[in-house]
Amino acid sequence: MVGAVALGLAALANTPSVARLVRVPLRVNFPETGEVHREFNNIKPGITFNEVIPSWNFDNAANGAIRIELRVNTPTGKSKWFVLGDWSGDKDWSPRQSTEKQKDDDGNVLTDTFRAAKPTDSVDLKVTLKSRGQSPQPKLKLLTLCFSDTSSVHEYESWPTSPYWGSLTDVPQRAQNNYPNGGVLCSATSTSMLLWHYSKVLKRPEIDHDVPEVEANVWDPVYDGAGNWPFNTAYFGSFSGLRACVSRFTSIEDLEMLTKAGIPVACSVSLDILEGKNTGRQGGHLVIVVGFQDDGTPIFNDPAFKTGVRKTYKRDDFERAWCYSDRTVYLMVPDNKKLPPDPHKVWSFR
Known part of the structure; x- marks a missing residue:
């Protein structure tokens, strides 16, 4: 038809x-x-x-x-x-x-x-x-x-304070380098962590899938990796009661609003720039923003390390690193999770 x-x-x-x-x-x-x-x-x-x-x-x-x-x-x-x-x-x-x-x-x-x-x-x-x-x-x-519009100039936000600061969602931690082929599993590991998180929130242990299983279900043989963005959101959204999509945000305030509402967000960044280096290597990295400290410092689950997955990085470094992907994110939530108002029309997908 x-x-x-x-x-x-x-x-x-x-x-x-x-x-x-x-x-x-x-x-x-x-x-x-x-x-x-x-x-x-x-x-x-x-x-x-x-x-x-x-x-x-x-x-x-x-x-x-x-x-x-x-x-x-x-x-x-x-x-x-x-x-x-x-x-x-x-x-x-x-x-x-x-x-x-x-x-x-x-x-x-x-x-x-x-x-x-x-x-x-x-x-x-x-x-x-x-x-x-x-x-x-x-x-x-x-x-x-x-x-x-990737030709637009990225503007960085600078606020003395914000009502969205001072929150943390305790997403369980997994580290990509604890698995075979770990060097290319940042995306699959981030998806796995969010599945584990919502399995606890929803009391549904059947949706907790470890990194190798996620890797097998998002691997793109043409790209030769597990970092195909829509493949990761498609896998997360293949479970009943869950939905996910790829989006791009307009500012860090979008992240602040969602994390304040208890919604952790996976972000595509340059790891080198995130760590304070002036330029980044080709190729991206996935981290999960799980909240913001009282002073606006973002808090992450960063799967890049074998231990110490929960990390903070400088706000300015994160903003520059995130703009490496034009502020690309994975939105991954349960069907019944209430989303906050969406002033920029970048996360209303239900």
């Missing part, structure tokens, strides 16, 4: 921002068997952007698979469809991988992120859902697109 749905999402407040998260209405679901395709045309986030990161969640993931494709308007019409990912809960049945070598005059895919050759204000989305025809039936529960 092929269909097209036009989305009227341009009514969002047109306030200046470098990022915006859009939840796509779920006007498609998995067939009983075989596959379906659905296009969502002319999605307008209300900002001009040059990068898009998709996210998806579906229950009973071992019995389903998804492909995400994007295209943009060009001076001569439409670009080709760019593949942003193939994902399934069972990689032996259906591929779980990114697609490389897609660059042309209209854009490129950087593993999990679409980068337009020129700034634009709308995008088309194509979703392919495939079912293996077994029970329980997969069920799509979340589709989001994170839009950002």
Whole structure:
């Protein structure tokens, strides 16, 4: 079945921002068997952007698979469809991988992120859902697109005090280098820690999965790593009662508001810059912001070390390190967790 749905999402407040998260209405679901395709045309986030990161969640993931494709308007019409990912809960049945070598005059895919050759204000989305025809039936529960303008200048916040300081969520600690292949497992370890955390909060021990199991379920053989952002959020969101997506924030205050509400947030950073060095090596690192001290110093679960996972780093160093990824985050929460007001429209995904 092929269909097209036009989305009227341009009514969002047109306030200046470098990022915006859009939840796509779920006007498609998995067939009983075989596959379906659905296009969502002319999605307008209300900002001009040059990068898009998709996210998806579906229950009973071992019995389903998804492909995400994007295209943009060009001076001569439409670009080709760019593949942003193939994902399934069972990689032996259906591929779980990114697609490389897609660059042309209209854009490129950087593993999990679409980068337009020129700034634009709308995008088309194509979703392919495939079912293996077994029970329980997969069920799509979340589709989001994170839009950002990476050419915008990052402004650092400086506050003498804040009502969001002085809070800590005691997320359990795991260290990536205590596992085989640990040097590339910062993302899987962060996801594992958040699963462990919510298994305690929800009293659901079955969702506590250690790092090797998370690694196996988020590994991207094309990227050759466990750091594909939407693969990590897709795995977290594959458990009933949990949802997750990739977003980009507008300032450190977004983190402060969420951590004050008891929501720890995984952030993509440069580890070198986080540790106070002037420049960072190529390649990112994942840490979890678990709170802020009374003076505004951020508190982390940093999986980079075998011991001493709970750490603090200088606020200015963290802000510079976080901007290395254009303030990319994993939003990972239970369905029943109340989110605070979202003034910048970067975390309202339920």
